[in-house]
Amino acid sequence: MLSGRIWYALLASMLLISMAIFAWTNPSYEKAFEAKWHYFLGEYDKAYDLAKEAYDLDRYNRMAFTIMTQTDVARKYLDYIEEGQRYLNIIEKIADHPPISEADKIRIKMICEVMMGRYAMLKPTKLTDKKLIDEARAMYERFKTIYDSIFKQK
Numbered sequence: 001m002l003s004g005r006i007w008y009a010l011l012a013s014m015l016l017i018s019m020a021i022f023a024w025t026n027p028s029y030e031k032a033f034e035a036k037w038h039y040f041l042g043e044y045d046k047a048y049d050l051a052k053e054a055y056d057l058d059r060y061n062r063m064a065f066t067i068m069t070q071t072d073v074a075r076k077y078l079d080y081i082e083e084g085q086r087y088l089n090i091i092e093k094i095a096d097h098p099p100i101s102e103a104d105k106i107r108i109k110m111i112c113e114v115m116m117g118r119y120a121m122l123k124p125t126k127l128t129d130k131k132l133i134d135e136a137r138a139m140y141e142r143f144k145t146i147y148d149s150i151f152k153q154k
């Protein structure tokens with residue numbers, strides 16, 4: 001006769017195995033696992049699309065919902081970084097043709113204020129890629145430095 005501990009260990013093992021089989025054979029969870037893989041590779045658009053498909057198949061798939069949410073946060077950070085780079089290129093073009101007119105100073109001021117304000121609206125989670133958080137912070141610091149160097153002189 002099996003002892004109580006062995007019986008519970010076997011039962012728990014069987015339960016875990018059946019859960020794993022369910023997760024790997026269920027189309028919703030298959031897509032969620034694939035979405036998670038793409039998320040960790042930094043392919044946020046692909047991850048979001050797959051997680052949304054998984055969530056649409058099964059509204060109780062918490063993994064798909066979490067990946068969708070996390071991917072949305074990561075994409076906001078990525079959009080901020082990409083937009084910041086475009087604005088820095090604009091500022092650089094303005095700075096390459098001195099003297100900087102008053103209209104260009106106002107334009108730079110507005111760009112900096114927009115980017116600093118957008119950074120304040122970014123809300124990371126515990127699962128947000130640290131690299132994205134660091135890049136966004138560095139981008140914010142660049143705009144703050146530009147803003148301070150031009151408008152804190154007076």
